Amino acid sequence: xxxxxxxxxxxxxxxxxxxxxxxxxxxxxxxxxxxxxxxxxxxxxxxxxxxxxxxxxxxxxxxxxxxxxxxxxxxxxxxxxxxxxxxxxxxxxxxxxxxxxxxxxxxxxxxxxxxx
Amino acid sequence: xxxxxxxxxxxxxxxxxxxxxxxxxxxxxxxxxxxxxxxxxxxxxxxxxxxxxxxxxxxxxxxxxxxxxxxxxxxxxxxxxxxxxxxxxxxxxxxxxxxxxxxxxxxxx
Numbered sequence: 001x002x003x004x005x006x007x008x009x010x011x012x013x014x015x016x017x018x019x020x021x022x023x024x025x026x027x028x029x030x031x032x033x034x035x036x037x038x039x040x041x042x043x044x045x046x047x048x049x050x051x052x053x054x055x056x057x058x059x060x061x062x063x064x065x066x067x068x069x070x071x072x073x074x075x076x077x078x079x080x081x082x083x084x085x086x087x088x089x090x091x092x093x094x095x096x097x098x099x100x101x102x103x104x105x106x107x108x109x110x111x112x113x114x115x116x
Numbered sequence: 117x118x119x120x121x122x123x124x125x126x127x128x129x130x131x132x133x134x135x136x137x138x139x140x141x142x143x144x145x146x147x148x149x150x151x152x153x154x155x156x157x158x159x160x161x162x163x164x165x166x167x168x169x170x171x172x173x174x175x176x177x178x179x180x181x182x183x184x185x186x187x188x189x190x191x192x193x194x195x196x197x198x199x200x201x202x203x204x205x206x207x208x209x210x211x212x213x214x215x216x217x218x219x220x221x222x223x224x225x
Contacts, residue, residue: 042218105160
């Protein structure tokens, strides 16, 4: 596809259930980011994958959150034992090689997660 | 991480220029200045970036102070569609992209 694709676009889950959110980055992009945005708030960094380097997980809020990126392409963000405070829009972004100063990040439309 | 400071909100009128300021007094020589914006109910989108010289593209202009401690995003002729939260971000090498609170721009018809 032409842009970053996220699925599902909306997800309603019961408290305590696990959820998986998927991100398909732009083909060839080696950097991939996950953010979350609670209602009316700014973007909170979660995790950053860059090529074959170890991911920067410094933004993950708890050990219930994990993410993987298979084959340097698709990424899955998993939230275990969801809590109501996990309700937010989860945004994925990717950018091309060489990553960094002179490249832009492209964002998906996000997955709106509601925990009831 | 070098920090940026932006006003929480600004207001302007349609078809008038808008100047969105950003202070980054701790910027280092290798930090690029990036601007993104987030329209309502959408993911952020790239606007413009620069290092030392002023930059222009189809969306906006970026004016960078000579000492690089501040910059200004200029929308030459605002439209209602430009109402968004604008984020000024410093980007160094392959560091992660970290967003602050941004400036919420309101455009009056």
